[in-house]
Amino acid sequence: MNARQKAATARRWVIKVGSALLTNEGRGLNQDIIQVWAAQMANLCQQGKELILVSSGSVAEGMKRLQWTQRPTELFKLQAAAAVGQMGLIQAYESCFQNYNLHTAQILLTHEDLSNRTRYLNARSTLTALVQLGVIPVVNENDTVVTDEIRFGDNDTLAGLVANLVGADLLVILTDQQGLCESNPRENPNSPLISEGHAGDPRLEAMASAKGGALGRGGMATKLQAAKLAARSGTMTLIASGRQENVLLSAAAGETIGTLLLPNQAPLAAHKQWLASHLRMRGQLYLDDGAVSVLRNFGKSLLAVGVTKVEGKFMRGDMVACVNSQGQEIARGLINYNIEETFKIMGQSSEKIASILGYVGESELIHRDNLVLV
Secondary structure (H helix, E strand, O other), rough: HHHHHHOOOEEEEEEEEEEEHOOOOOOOOHHHHHHHHHHHHHHHHOOOEEEEEOOOOHHHHHHOOOOOOOOOOOOHHHHHHHHHHHHHHHHHHHHHHHOOOOOOEEEOOHHHHHHHHHHHHHHHHHHHHHOOOOEEEEEEOOOOOOOOOHHHOOOOHHHHHHHHHHHOOOEEEEEEEOOOOHHHHOOOOOOEEEEEEOOOOHHHHHHOOOOOOOOOOHHHHHHHHHHHHHOOOOOOEEEEEEEEOOHHHHHHHHOOOOEEEEEEOOOOOHHHHHHOOOHHHHHOEEOOHHHHHHHHHHHEEEHHHHHHEHHHHHOOOOOEEEOOOOEEEEEEEEEOOOOHHHHHHHHOOOOHHHHHHOOOOOOOOEEEEEEOOO
16 A cells, blocks of 8 residues: 555545645635535545544734725734634534534634643543534634734644644645645746655755745745654644645545655654644753754753753753754753752752752653653
8 A cells, every 4th residue: 555545545534734825825715616625524534434624814804894905014913813704704604514414513722722631631532522523623823812822823833733633644835836736836846746745854845935925824844844743643644735737536535646745754653742732841851962863863861960961941841952062952841840949959969959958759750651752
C-alpha cells in the first residue's frame, strides 16, 4: 500500500478550511462552496469516516457584516468582528449539513484549554463523543476572549493540535493553492508542485512562504508547522486546493492531489503529545553539550548539573524550554523547581541539592516522563 492509498483508508479526519476560501476573498461567506464541501463530507461520513472541521472565517465574516474593508489591528475590534461573524459562520455550516441530516457542534478553544491537562482531556472526551455520535464538530479559536499572549496564532496551528488531541489519521488543510510548491506560486505561478514529503523536513520549510493572505494569519510555513505538529500523533497531512473539484472525495479515493506529508517519527504517547502541544514557555534552560546528548540519545531525565543558564519567570510545574548553547530548542518539559531554586542549583550535582536549598523536592530538574524532544 503506497502513501496515497494509506491516506485514503484513514478513518478519522481533521479538515481545516481557511478564510480566503470561505469568504470569497472577503466578499462574505461563500454559501455555494460551503454547500459543496458539506456534500463531500456527507459522502465521507457514509464511507465510515469520522470528521472534525477546523474552520476560519469568523473575523472575515464579521468584517463583512460590519462593513469593514480592512482587517483591524486593535484586539478589541478583532474580537468584536469574531463575535459577530461566528454567528453567520455556524449558521452557514448548520444549514448546509442539515441538508444531509447531519448535526454540527460548535467548539471554541484557546491555548489555555489545551495547556491545562484537565481541560485538554475534557476537550478530547467531548470531541470523541461527538464524532462517535455522527456529529461534525466545527472547531475555531475563541477569538472573542483570547489575547495575543495566549492565542494559537493561526488556525493551521490549531488544526495540527486538534489532530493530536483526537488522534486523527489524516489532517487535510484546504487552501487557495494547489499545495506546497518549490517557490511561492503567488510570485512564480509556474513553480512545480511538491507531491510528497515528510513533515518537519527542513528543506521543505526553507521553500515555504510565510506570507499569508489579507484575511488569514498564516501562509504555507504555518501549514508545514501544522503538519509537523500533527506528525507527533502519527497523523499524515494533505495540503490541497479547496477550489479543486471534489477535492475531499479525490483524497478518499487515493488520487494524487496536493502535497502529502508523512510523519517522520513514531507517534508520541498521549501524555507526551500533551506536553508537545504547549506553545507558551514560562522560561528557558540553557544546557551544556553533555546534557543535550543525554536527552537526545538516551531518553534520560534532565539534571541540574547540565544547566548553564536560566531565563524567564516560572514556578514548579510550569512548562519550560530546554535549549542548546546556540539557543535552539531541543526539548520542553514540566520543571520540578521554581526559577529562584533552579538558579541556585544549576550546574550542581543532585547530591548537593539538599545542602543548597535545605530540602530536596526531586532529584531531577525535569523527569523524563514530563519531558518531550522537539
